[in-house]
Structure formats: structure tokens, C-alpha cells
Amino acid sequence: MLAAPAEGGRSRIGITVSRRVGGAIQRNRIKRLAREAFRLNRHLLAKPLDISLIARKAVAEEPNRAIARTLKDLYEMLSRQLEY
Numbered sequence: 586m587l588a589a590p591a592e593g594g595r596s597r598i599g600i601t602v603s604r605r606v607g608g609a610i611q612r613n614r615i616k617r618l619a620r621e622a623f624r625l626n627r628h629l630l631a632k633p634l635d636i637s638l639i640a641r642k643a644v645a646e647e648p649n650r651a652i653a654r655t656l657k658d659l660y661e662m663l664s665r666q667l668e669y
Contacts, residue, residue, distance in 0.1 A: 586659050591633035598623045599637045607645040615640050618649055622656035629660045631667050 591597060600619045602612040619638050644652060 586663070587637040587639070588634045588663055591635045594633055596623075596627055596630050596634045596636065599635070600640070601638065602640040606640050606642050611645045612640075614649075615644055615652070618652045619656060622653045622660075625653075626657050626660045629657075629664050631664050634663070634667075636663075 598620065600616045602615050604612070606612055606615065619640075623636070638656075647655075
């Protein structure tokens, strides 16, 4: 995950899932889960951010709940880091 302050005033997300991660069905599943996790956890971000997610190969084998939980933890960690 990479993050930078957003110029617009609201948080945005960009998702990259390469072909190495899996087939089209797996890649689209990962992108859907990432967008939904961002939508549900956007309120955790203290400041507007532009976030770039880059999926790794191992994420294709994870269940949906594990992916959603991991992303929520990452958003919480990012928010805590920005408070300082």
C-alpha cells in the first residue's frame, strides 16, 4: 500500500493486480474486495488520501474475510501513522 495526501479533498483508491496473481476471475475478485473494503473503511482515514494498492500473489489464495480484515487493519494503521 502506498499513500499520499489527496489534493481533491476526498480519499481515492487505485488498485493494481497483475496477471501473475491469477486469472481474470481472481484478479476481479481481489479488486472488488479492495473497493468494498475501502468504501466501508473510508471513515477511518483522518485525512483525505490517494491510496494505491498493489496485490501480491499470495492474496489470491486468501478467503474474502481475511482480505477484508487485512485491508481494514492497514487503513487503521495508516490513520494512526498520520496522527503524528
